Amino acid sequence: MLSHCSALRQVDSMGKVFYLSKTTVVVCSILGIGAACTIIALSVVYSQEKAKNNESLPPTEKPTTKPPVTSSPVTTPSSDNPWDQYRLPKSLVPDHYNVTLRPWLTPNETTGLYIFTGQSTVExxxxxxxxxxLIHSNKLNFTKQANGQYATLKSASGGTVPSIIESFPVTKTQYLVLRLNGKLVKDHRYHVFTDFTGELADDLGGFYRSEYMEDGKKKVVATTQMQPTDARKAFPCFDEPAMKAIFHITLIHDTDKIALSNGEEKESSPITIDGKTLQQTVFKPTEKMSTYLLAFIVSDFGYINSTLDGVLIRIFARKPAIxxxxxxxxxxxxxxxxxxxEDYYNSTYPLPKSDQIALPDFNAGAMENWGLITYRExxxxxxxxxxxxxxxxxxxSIISHELAHMWFGNLVTLRWWNDLWLNEGFAxxxxYLGADKAEPEWNVKDLMxxxxxxxxxxxxxxxxxxxxSSKExxxxRPEQISELFDAISYSKGAxxxxxxxxxxxxxVFKRGLQTYLDEFEFGNAIYTDLWDHLQTAVTGSSTSLPKTVHEIMNTWVLQMGYPVVTINTxxxxxTQEHFLLDPDSEVTTESPFNYEWIVPIKWLKNGDIQDPIWLQVKSALFNEMKTTGTDWVLANQDVVGYYRVNYDQANWEKLLNALSTNHEVIPVxxxxxxxxxxxxxxxxxxxxTELALNTTKYLISERDYMPWESALDNLDFFYLMFDRSEVYGVMQAYLKNQVTPLFEHYKTMTGxxxxxxxxxxxQYNQVNAINLACRSGLEECQNLAKMWFNQWMTTGVNPIHANLRSTVYCNAIAAGGAEEWEFAWTQFKNASIAIEADKLRYALSCTTQPWLLNRYLEYTLDADMVRKQDATSTIVYIAGNVIGQSxxxxxxxxxxxxxFTQYGGGSFSFSNLINGVTERFSTDFELQxxxxxxEDNAETGFGSGTLxxxxSIERTIANIKWISENKxxxxxxxxxxAAL
Incomplete structure (x- = not known):
C-alpha cells in the first residue's frame, strides 16, 4: 500500500514553497484589481449573460434592440483544430493548483450582476x-496580462519557456486555448497563470449563488456544484476525472462570513483591499483529487460539531435551522x-474532517465533495x-451514500464518465448497509x-x-455525461x-473491494479492475462459481435489459428470454451475448430454502424443480437476482392459493x-392480466408494507391508463373494498x-392505508383529512402528524377550492423548514381547479415563487394530477x-420532466x-433528457396497444x- 502519510508530506512541502511564493502576488493582484479592470470584466460578463438571458426569454418578452457583442474573441471550432475535440489531449497533466477567489455577495451597482473574481496558477x-x-474554461472572462494574452507561462524550475503567441476561448468545447511559439519539453514542469472574472449566477452549477430570507433580509451564499463538468465555470482547469491534482484554495470574503473548502482551514486573517477590510481564509492543500469533487463556500451559516477518533465532524446550515x-x-x-x-473498506477515513452543509438551493440531492459534502436542506x-x-x-440513506463515496469514487476514482454506473451504483x-448500521431496527436493506x-x-x-457500461x-460532450446520471446507473448498478x-x-465481496481500494488509492481505475480483485478474492475462498467474475458480470454490464426466467414445475x-414490456418493440441495440445472461437462482420449495442453481444457457433441465401434488416453487428468494420469474399456470395457481390461505408462508x-x-x-x-389482478385479492388480509407498496406502485399504472375512462369507477370500488380493513387496522392500532x-x-403502511382509502373514495378517510386541514386553517395549530401531512394536505386541497389552496400557498411561502415546504409544494398540485394549476405552472418559471431547484419536479407533480396533465x-x-435554457442542458433531473409530463400518454393523438x-424542438435539443x-415515445406506443388489448x-x- 502506498503510504498515505508520506504522499501527503511530499505534496505539502512542495505546495508550501510554491504557495508562499505567491501570497504577495495573489493579494496585490487579484483582490487589488483596479476598478477599471473590474468594470471591463463585468461588462463582458454582463453582455454575454444578457445575450444568453434574451435567448431564454419567451418571444413576447425579448427586447427589440440587439444585445451588446462580447469583446472576447471566440473561435468557432473546425474539424482540423485540436480544440474541436471534447477530450483533453494526453500531452499535459496538472500537478497542483493555487486558486484564489473572491465572491461578491452583493450585486454590482452598474450591471446588477453578482460576480466573482479570481486568479489561478496551475503547475x-x-x-x-x-x-x-488546452485548459477547460466555461463562461469565464480573462484579464489580459502584460504579454497581451489571457495567460502567462513560466517554467517551474527556471529557464526559458516558449511565448504564448495566441490565446482565445472556444465556447463549444469549453476551452481556453494557448498557442505557443515553441514546444514544451517532456518531463518539464510549467506554471500557467490566469486572472479572471465570472458571474456568481443562480444557475446551480459551478460557482453559483443561493439565496434565502432570514429576519426579513435576503441572504446570499456563494457555493459550488462541480459534477460533472462545471469546475471549469469556477476557474480554468483540466476538468476530467483522471486529471487528479492537489488544490490550494484561498477565499476572500466579508468579515462577517465564514469560508469552507475541501481542506482544513490553515489560517484566516483580515486583509485590506481598496480601503475595505475583508477576511482571507487559506486552506491546507487537498489530497490528490479530481476537479469534480472540489467545493468552496462562503456564507454566514452556523454549525454544530463533534469529534470521532480525531476526525472533526461538522454540520452547517442556516443559523435558525442550527x-x-x-x-x-x-x-x-x-x-x-x-x-x-472504515470497517467495510478496511481503510481509515482518509481526511481530517467531514463537513456537511445544507443549502437552500441545490440541484441534486447531495454531492460527495471530498471533505465538504453539500446537500439540499x-x-x-x-x-x-x-x-x-x-x-x-x-x-x-443519503448521508450514507455520500460517505460511501469518500472512499469509492473519491479515494479511488473511475477514469472516465462511461463508468459512472459503478461509482453511483456502488454507493x-x-x-442501505450504512443506513442499516445507523438505524438497525428499520430493516432498511429490504427496501432496496x-x-x-x-x-x-x-x-x-x-x-x-x-x-x-458505455464505450469511452x-x-x-457534457450533456452526454449528464445523461448518464439516470436510474440505470444508480439503481441497476446497485x-x-x-x-x-x-x-x-x-x-468475499468485501475482501476484493478492500484490495481494489488499496491498490488504486489516490488514483483512477476502470470497472474491470474491480472484477480482477473480486476474482482474486474468490480464488482464495470457498466460494464456487460456474464462470469467472468477468464472464458472469459482463452479461449484466455490457448488454442492456434483463431476463425473465420461466420455470416449468x-x-x-x-428458460430465459430478454424481458421487454412491449414484446413487439424493436431492439436495435446489439448485444455481445445475444441477450442471454448467466443467472444465479436462489429458490424455495413450499417455503423451504433449496440449493442455488445457475442458468448459463437459454434453456436447461433441473429435475429438482419438478413438483407434485400441492408442492410449489418460488424462485429469486428475497429478489437478490436482477431478473423476473414466470411459472407454469399450475404453479401460479398454487402460489395464489398460498397467498389466499396463509400468505406468511411466502417471505414478505x-x-x-x-x-x-x-x-x-x-x-x-x-x-x-386477470392473473396479475388476482394477486391483489389476498391484500384484504395483508398488513405488511412491502406487498402493499408493490401493489400500489403497479396499480398506479392502471390509474394512469384508466382515470379518464369508465374503468375508473369500478376500479375505485374494488380498491376501496380491499383497503378498508387496512384502514381500520391502523385506526385501531393508533387509538x-x-x-x-x-x-x-x-408507519409507511399507515400512510398507504390513508392515501388509498381517501383516493378510492372512503368517506370516513376523506372527512378525516378535511377535518384535520380545516382545524389547521381555523386554529392556526397544525394537528396533522408529520408522517401523514403529504397525503392529508393533498386530499384536503383536492376536496377543497381556492380558499384551501391559498391557505396552503401562504403556508408554503412562509415555511422556514424545507421539508415542510416540500410537502406543501407537492400538495398544491393536487387541486382540481384548472385555473389554480395553470397559475401554479406559471409560478415555476419565477424563482421568487418556486426555487429553480424545484421547478421541474413541481411541473411533474402537476402532470401527475389527471386534471393537470394536459x-x-x-x-x-x-x-x-x-x-430548456433555464433548467435543461445539464440538469440531472431534466429527463424526469419529460418522462413525468408524458407518463399518462395512451392515445394516438398524444403519440402524434x-x-x-x-421534431419541433430538434434544433433546440433536449440535453440530458434526449433519451x-x-x-416516452416507446412507452406511449406500448400503452396504446395495452389499453386496446386489455381495457x-x-x-x-x-x-x-367490486360486486362481490
Missing amino acids: IVCVEETDLI VAGQGEYALNITGPILKFF TALLYDEDFSSNSNKERIA SYVE VLNDVHRVFAIDALASSHPL EDIQ SVLRMLSDFLTED TTGSV INRAQLIDDAFNLARAKIIL NWTDVPKGHLD LAWDFVRDRWNYI QLKQFK AVDQ QTVLNWFKTE
Missing part, C-alpha cells in the same frame, strides 16, 4: 512535447456510518415536528427491492434502455452489485415480488389516529425554449403530439370483483 507536467495548451436542532440527527449518525465504512436537516419517518430515512447499494430493483426494472424493460468514445455480493458472499425446464419480499412480476409479465403479454405505529414500515404538457411545449414535439424523449378485460374483472 503542469509535460508528458509529450507540445506547442499547445439553533432549532435540525442538524442534530445528521451529526449523531455521521460518526457511526463513517466507522461502519431536505436531505440533511431533520425536525421531529415536521419531518416524517420517510424524511428521516432519506436523510440517513446506491452500500447506502422496492426503491431500486423494481424501480429500474420498469426502465430497463424498454427497447430504448442502454447497457450499464461514446461519452464526450441491483447488480447487490446480486454480485450475494453470490460471492459478502465476505411439471418438466423441470428452466417475495410477496411483493409476486405482485410486481405478475403485473409486468401481464403487460408484456406473457401471462393473462383512532392519536398514536404513531411503532414499526418503521408500519395543462402541464401544453405548458412545457409552449415554453420549451425557455424551460409527442412525435411532433420531438427520455425516445423512451375490456380489466373492466370486466373489476366489475365482477
